[in-house]
Amino acid sequence: xxxxxxxxxxxxxxxxxxxxxxxxxxxxxxxxxxxxxxxxxxxxxxxxxxxxxxxxxxxxxxxxxxxxxxxxxxxxxxxxxxxxxxxxxxxxxxxxxxxxxxxxxxxxxxxxxxxxxxxxxxxxxxxxxxxxxxxxxxxxxxxxxxxxxxxxxxxxxxxxxxxxxxxxxxx
Numbered sequence: 001x002x003x004x005x006x007x008x009x010x011x012x013x014x015x016x017x018x019x020x021x022x023x024x025x026x027x028x029x030x031x032x033x034x035x036x037x038x039x040x041x042x043x044x045x046x047x048x049x050x051x052x053x054x055x056x057x058x059x060x061x062x063x064x065x066x067x068x069x070x071x072x073x074x075x076x077x078x079x080x081x082x083x084x085x086x087x088x089x090x091x092x093x094x095x096x097x098x099x100x101x102x103x104x105x106x107x108x109x110x111x112x113x114x115x116x117x118x119x120x121x122x123x124x125x126x127x128x129x130x131x132x133x134x135x136x137x138x139x140x141x142x143x144x145x146x147x148x149x150x151x152x153x154x155x156x157x158x159x160x161x162x163x164x165x166x167x168x169x170x171x
Contacts, residue, residue, distance in 0.1 A: 001129065001132075001133050001134070001150045001151070002125065002129035002134050002135075002136070002145075002148050002149045002150050002151075003019070003133075003134070003135045003136070003149065003150065003151045003152070003153075004108075004135070004136045004137075004141050004145060004146060004149045004151070004152040004153070005135065005136075005137045005138075005153050005155065006108055006137070006138060006139060006140065006141035006146075006152065006153070006154055006155070007139065007153075007154035007155035007156055007157075008139055008155070008156065008157045009154075009155030009156045009157040009158070009160070010155065010157065010160050011155045012137040012138060012139075012155055013046075013105055013106075013137055015137075015153070015155075016033065016103045016105060016135045016137050017033070017046050017103075019031075019101060019103070019135055020033060020057055020101055020103060021057075023100045023101040023133070024053060024056040024057050024100075029056070029099075029100035029101070030055065030056050030057070030058070030098065030099045030100055030101075031056070031057050031058070031099055031100060031101040031102075031103070032057075032058045032059075032060065032093060032099045032101070032102055032103065033046075033050075033057075033058070033059045033060065033103035033104075033105050034060045034062055034086050034089060034090040034093075034102075034103065034104055034105065035059065035060065035061045035062055035063055035086070035105040035106060036062060036063055036082075036083050036086050036087075036104070036105060036106045036107055036109065036110040036115070036116075036138075037063040037065070037066060037067065037105075037106040037109055037110065038061050038063050038065075038105070038106070039061055039063045039064050039065045040061045041065065042061075042065065046059060047059055047061075058099075060086070060089060060090075062082055062083070062085060062086025062089065063079070063082055063083070063086065063106070064078060064079060064082045067079050067109075067113050067115070068113075079113070079115050080115050082115075083110045083115035083116050084115075084116065087110075087116055087120075087121070090102065090104055091124060094124075094128050094132055094134070095128075097131075097132060100133060101133045101134075101135065102132060102133065102134045102135070103134075103135045103136075103137070104134065104135065104136045104137070105137050105138070106137055106138040107121070107136045107137070107138055108136060108137065108138030108139060108140050108141045108142070108145070109138040109139055109140070110138070111138075111140075111142060112138070112139065112140040112142075118142050118144060118145075121145075122144055122145065122148075125145065125148060126148055129148055129150075
């Protein structure tokens with residue numbers, strides 16, 4: 001099954017985390033999230049929660065930070081390398097199928113920013129979405145991915161101010 005959470009509104013990663021919690025709640029399932037943009041230098045509440053759940057829930061922060069915003073000091077090529085490395089790890093785990101749920105957090109952003117190409121991602125997703133539970137998050141989901149989705153939800157921003165974001169609530 002393929003689920004896509006997209007749109008300019010807040011809540012895409014949060015919705016995916018909710019699905020992860022649901023997946024592990026039965027006691028026998030495991031879930032993994034690969035974050036394509038967020039880095040280890042950007043700790044968040046979900047990281048601490050995943051550690052509390054032990055080997056049931058894993059979050060892999062494969063990014064090196066937000067691309068071109070929020071004081072990003074990395075070269076674009078470094079972001080590309082990080083995204084490709086994260087994609088390689090995600091593909092490997094999806095092939096192994098040892099998790100009940102695979103979340104590809106901000107994969108849509110990685111494609112939109114040209115860190116990864118839709119051409120390299122689409123055939124893999126098309127193949128494995130039939131036999132795995134995969135969630136893709138991020139703004140600007142491509143129509144080709146949306147066409148494959150079993151469920152697609154668009155988060156629409158009504159009101160949100162990043163400057164007022166609070167630790168423990170928004171991150």
